[in-house]
Amino acid sequence: MNYFIILTCLLFSHMIILGQQPQGQKLTPEQEAKVIAQMQSEAKKFTIPQLKTTLEQSPNPLLYTKQILQKRFRIDTVVVTRTRGFSSLADSLAYTGKEKKVYGPYGDKGNKFLVQLLTKAPNQFYHVSQIFIDTSVFRYRIADSLGNTILRKLKDSAASFEQLARTYSMGGEGGGDLGWIARGVMVPQIEHEVIAHKKGEVFRVWSANGLHIIRKMDNPKQDTGFALMMRIWL
Helix, strand or coil, rough: CCCHHHHHHHHHHHHHHHHCCCCCCCCHHHHHHHHHHHHHHHHHHCHHHHHHHHHHHHCCHHHHHHHHHCCEEEEEEECECCCCCCCCHHHHHHHHHHCCCEEEEECCCCCCCCEEEEEEEEEEEEEEEEEEEEECCCCCCHHHHHHHHHHHHHCCCCCCCHHHHHCCCCCCCCEEEEEEEECCCHHHHHHHHHCCCCCCCCEEECCCCCCEEEECCCCCCCEEEEEEEEEECC
């Protein structure tokens, strides 16, 4: 089946799915069912590149997948927590992918699937650095004393925040930079203080895990925070 036939089938499937017919070509229910059956038959012959093309060009990929492709699918809402250091394929595609684009195939033999990024929504992000003192290792009094020492060294310019993070922090983030973090992801006590403080300010926050010395690196920004994605099994 050539590319022109694929596009023709796609056009007619869109019209039927949306309840429209080409001018002067009103179909009876029986004719409509026959056309859909023919398109379903043709869709079974699609190669993966052809399948991806028709999905990307469909104005309603959900109905097209269900009624014409007759593929098993699932809709996922993915929350973007960071703008780097992604923890999974879904996180990476949610942030870096383009809307309507179909990616893949992914998965093992017998369980391969495509992923289409249906839409994105924004969220607020904050850029912070941290020096973390773990109170499961140090007693509260020792952690508090270390925190005072760190803040004093910062005030006296005895060392940079990055140097002190490499020396003292138990968070595993090297120089302390946590990158851009989405609103709603941080520990509530920390997020409240991050919102309240200005760019460049350093402050300390206690949580159930220990002492956090935080530097607000930048003003907040809007970025991709949520994505709606469809997984289609082949």
